[in-house]
Amino acid sequence: MITAYTAAQIRAAERVAIDRDGDATLMRRASTAVASVVAERLPHPLPGRSAVLLVGAGNNGGDALWAGAFLRRRGLAVTALLLQPDRAHPAGLAALRRAGGRVLALDPGDPAPAPVRALLTSADAVIDGIVGLAARPPLRPGAAALVAAANTSPALKVAVDLPSGIDPDTGATGPADDGDPVVFAADVTVTFGGVKTGLLLAADAMVSVGIGMEPDPGPAPDGTGSAERFAAAAAAVDAIALTDADLRVLLPDPGAGADKFTDGLVGIVAGSPGYPGAAVLCTGGAVRTRPGMVRYAGAQATAVVARWPEVVAAADPSVAGRVQAWVIGPGMGTDAAAGELLADVLRRDEPVLVDADGLTLLGEHPQWLSERTARGAVTLLTPHDREFTRVFPDLPLDDRLTATRTAARRSGATVLLKGHRTIVADPHGTTVVNRSGSSWLATAGSGDVLSGVIGSLLAAGLPPVLAAGAGAFLHGRAGERVHAAGEAGAQALWSHLRAARV
Numbered sequence: 001m002i003t004a005y006t007a008a009q010i011r012a013a014e015r016v017a018i019d020r021d022g023d024a025t026l027m028r029r030a031s032t033a034v035a036s037v038v039a040e041r042l043p044h045p046l047p048g049r050s051a052v053l054l055v056g057a058g059n060n061g062g063d064a065l066w067a068g069a070f071l072r073r074r075g076l077a078v079t080a081l082l083l084q085p086d087r088a089h090p091a092g093l094a095a096l097r098r099a100g101g102r103v104l105a106l107d108p109g110d111p112a113p114a115p116v117r118a119l120l121t122s123a124d125a126v127i128d129g130i131v132g133l134a135a136r137p138p139l140r141p142g143a144a145a146l147v148a149a150a151n152t153s154p155a156l157k158v159a160v161d162l163p164s165g166i167d168p169d170t171g172a173t174g175p176a177d178d179g180d181p182v183v184f185a186a187d188v189t190v191t192f193g194g195v196k197t198g199l200l201l202a203a204d205a206m207v208s209v210g211i212g213m214e215p216d217p218g219p220a221p222d223g224t225g226s227a228e229r230f231a232a233a234a235a236a237v238d239a240i241a242l243t244d245a246d247l248r249v250l251l252p253d254p255g256a257g258a259d260k261f262t263d264g265l266v267g268i269v270a271g272s273p274g275y276p277g278a279a280v281l282c283t284g285g286a287v288r289t290r291p292g293m294v295r296y297a298g299a300q301a302t303a304v305v306a307r308w309p310e311v312v313a314a315a316d317p318s319v320a321g322r323v324q325a326w327v328i329g330p331g332m333g334t335d336a337a338a339g340e341l342l343a344d345v346l347r348r349d350e351p352v353l354v355d356a357d358g359l360t361l362l363g364e365h366p367q368w369l370s371e372r373t374a375r376g377a378v379t380l381l382t383p384h385d386r387e388f389t390r391v392f393p394d395l396p397l398d399d400r401l402t403a404t405r406t407a408a409r410r411s412g413a414t415v416l417l418k419g420h421r422t423i424v425a426d427p428h429g430t431t432v433v434n435r436s437g438s439s440w441l442a443t444a445g446s447g448d449v450l451s452g453v454i455g456s457l458l459a460a461g462l463p464p465v466l467a468a469g470a471g472a473f474l475h476g477r478a479g480e481r482v483h484a485a486g487e488a489g490a491q492a493l494w495s496h497l498r499a500a501r502v
């Protein structure tokens, strides 16, 4: 489990560490780590190579200046570009100068003239120390112009603590209506004092370095497979991301005493004459995720059983037999008959996952959701952006994390917002960010497979936020395998779901 924190939580831990160790010690540890990452990743020998530092007004710039001083001592030519020369970290600046580094004060009106752009283009490494924990995006115009110029450089790009341009708490990059906000295009982010939640969303490669100021990670999951313990660990921090090892804990292999009824049955209501494929795709997601039994209840029983003979099929939920969780929505249509089916399933007490057309119907009948969550029935919504906006029209998606958390808190449902980084939040605020996946998942029907996967985990009794988080992680890993195998299309996911649990 990767645990992540808000800037305020990290600042609180930092205050304790500064009182104990002094801030110069912390900065030395942080900047040494940045210099090491740069030195490890550049081709050797290092003498003769060059690094450019982008330096803002605070301690983030201080880290970059100290890292530059260390790299200078290892033989690199180092140039610091100061966005606010009179506010640059004095000790860092002095250290860089002592080591023989060059310092350029930038013109605030034109921070990236041709000579600066040429310097960035020819550099071997660019180190981003414009802004860290104090960031409030979007970047101010001068910083944005410098970052935009740096992003065009072929150099190794290393962000100090956070890529400048993202919000530490949410990963958001600023209001979407201001055009595309600029963010430093880091190849790697070296972060200290704990992973910031924004990094889970907005940074790909990151190195988290302990410098003696990390927040208390809370109760660790004990490795026994207790989902409750796992959920408590997740609830104690701001957000988590799951790992392959977590999946082994959350989805144990069945024990010797298992039979097909042991681990929960999922019922699937999906597909319609217009969309027979959705029924088959969604059911396949469930069949391939866990042993046990899958029931199908809907208009495509013949097609489903032709592809999945192990499925027990019925014409509708009222005659389907007992299940421990329902998945409803993929390709079911949005007509009156589909609405009745959804209303019927939502009146039941078992956990229900609503996806796709089911979400469009919920947008038209919000009371079906509120009546259900008011009586405490477990509900999980798995929208993509357009479906999210149908159900929660007033929640802007320029800050996806806040939108997802607000939707969950307000509706009483667990909400999974799909995307490059899928986000799951439950009504109490427990948050899982998914970091597995491949853009090859952006293919028609891949969401149908996902809802089958998650429904199966919900029926197995995982708390909804973990069922959704683990399902998204597994689906993402399967997507990576589809890509690696040179395959494509949503049904290619089926055959990789089992092997994706390593």
Ligand SMILES: NC(=O)C1=CN([C@@H]2O[C@H](COP(=O)(O)OP(=O)(O)OC[C@H]3O[C@@H](n4cnc5c(N)ncnc54)[C@H](O)[C@@H]3O)[C@@H](O)[C@H]2O)[C@@H](O)CC1
Binding pocket: 014, 018, 022, 023, 024, 026, 027, 030, 031, 056, 057, 058, 059, 060, 061, 063, 130, 131, 132, 133, 134, 135, 136, 137, 138, 139, 140, 143, 160, 161, 162, 192
């Ligand atoms: N206090 C310490 O001892 C330590 C601090 N550390 C570093 O210090 C950083 C935090 O330092 P600071 O609190 O000084 O602040 P930052 O260095 O994060 O911010 C610098 C300045 O950026 C400006 N800024 C904010 N939003 C901006 C925007 N959208 N566009 C342009 N500029 C913007 C702010 O006005 C602020 O003065 C951490 O991220 C980390 O890199 C580490 O060295 C660890 C130890």
Ligand SMILES: Nc1ncnc2c1ncn2[C@@H]1O[C@H](COP(=O)(O)OP(=O)(O)O)[C@@H](O)[C@H]1O
Binding pocket: 356, 384, 418, 419, 420, 421, 422, 437, 438, 439, 440, 441, 442, 443, 444, 445, 446, 447, 448, 449, 450, 475
């Ligand atoms: N750019 C992307 N990178 C990674 N995963 C993506 C990307 N775009 C979409 N996905 C994933 O692909 C799936 C698409 O689901 P959805 O939009 O519901 O498709 P459909 O309705 O066609 O089944 C989701 O799991 C989503 O997280």
Ligand SMILES: [K+]
Binding pocket: 060, 128, 129, 130, 131, 132, 159, 160, 161, 162, 163, 164
């Ligand atoms: K930075």
